[in-house]
Amino acid sequence: YQAKRDRTGVEVYESKRDSNTPDRLGLLGDLRRALDAGEVELHYQPKVRFDGQVAGLEALVRWVHPERGKVPPDEFIAIAESSGLMPHLTEYVLETALAQVARWRAQGLHVPVAVNVSPRDVHTPGFAGAVAARLARHGVPAGALQLEITEHVLLEDPQKAADTLNGLTGHGVKMSLDDFGTGYSSLVHLRRLPVSELKIDRSFVARLAVDTEDAEIVRCTVDLAHSLGLLVVAEGVEDDETWERLRDLGCDAVQGWLVAAAMPPGETTAWLLARGEHGWRRPADIAAAAA
Ligand code: C2E
Ligand code: MG
Ligand code: MG
Ligand code: MG
Secondary structure (H helix, E strand, C coil), X not given: CEEEECCCCCEEEECCCCCXXXXXXXXXXXXXXXHHCCCEEEEEEEEEECCCCEEEEEEEEEEEEXXXXXXXXXXXXXXXXXXXCHHHHHHHHHHHHHHHHHXXXXXXXXXXXXXXXXXXXXXXXXXXXXXXXXXXXXXXXXXXXXXXXXXXXHHHCHHHHHHHHHHHHHCCCEEEEEEECCCCCCHHHHXXXXXXXXXXXXXXXXXXXXXXXHHHHHHHHHHHHHHCCCEEEECCCXXXXXXXXXXXXXXXXXXXXXXXXXXXXXXXXXXXXXXXXCCCCCHHHHHHHHC
């Protein structure tokens, strides 16, 4: 495998994209072990509204391989999906996230958590019921859980996917449509999927402040989503200018490094406690208020 160092100096694994190299098989075996050994962790990234209120947290899986260093989620999730390990990974993620939500609630921190689920999961028989049972076991109300799906859920068996998703929303779980604008986005999907939130993909958000076409796409997406009664979250907001544009376009909430990167659980708790009732404030606004 090839490795490079990321900004934090930790080695980042980069694989070649072929599907069944010995390398990939090795990684799959390692992932299986890592799940059993509890080496896979969840970090949490805040979604905040423009008034600073914390709308929720997104759970993002993290795996530091003992020899290879950090393996990017996109990399090992693809491996899990093509190997049949995905349901196991998702169970692990749901279990870990719900245990954490229960701990936060016990501390008086009532913040909803979003978990990413893959198309595989949605097509796993009994998925909706299993999620409901897991919520009950942790004593977590369904409204405290959100599931992020992508339009890829509709590729295989759209009717079956829609049934599962309706089952989930029937239990009170909120659905969010992730990575909107990439791949197969279409109005048909928006109509078919019982989602209450739409997340605009980072690829449109990143250059929003400098690219007028991206700005137009974001504007249309926000308007479309609102006309369908959906909340809109922008992913990958890294700077003040982008934040201001999104606010002016009527976007509901943002997620991105401007606010915070995904943090380990302890750091997330501290972050939530430090925000208190007033929510998150932009460094730029704090500076302006102090001046
Ligand atoms: P996603 O669900 O669209 O998550 C957003 C990704 O953008 C995350 O990457 C996050 O760390 C990154 N991000 C957030 N803010 C910024 C920013 O301001 N700038 C930039 N450049 N990036 C930002 P991450 O954690 O590497 O996850 C990548 C993808 O892997 C996720 O995309 C999601 O599709 C998948 N994934 C992560 N955790 C899970 C999981 O537990 N289960 C499943 N099925 N998929 C997961
Ligand atoms: Mg997501
Ligand atoms: Mg996304
Ligand atoms: Mg993504």
